[in-house]
Amino acid sequence: MGASEPAPERGEGRKPRTDWSAAPTVYVERAVCPHCGGAGYDRTRSVSGGDGSVTRLVHCRTCHEPYRICEEFPASGNLTTRAW
């Protein structure tokens, strides 16, 4: 009954603990509705831009107007797939 797998050891022995206080922070703005400023939205579908970017077609949850959210890599990124 699934008893063949050895129980994982707790604590030490596995991956070293991540020191989150030393990790850098990447700030990403959340999308808000350009019509009313509302933060909530319902995603209809996502379209890949082919260059790593993704455009999400959404409807605002507050005013129900449609808008697009384009998420793309910053110039400081190191996007090696599909470079153009």
Ligand SMILES: [Zn+2]
């Ligand atoms: Zn809105």
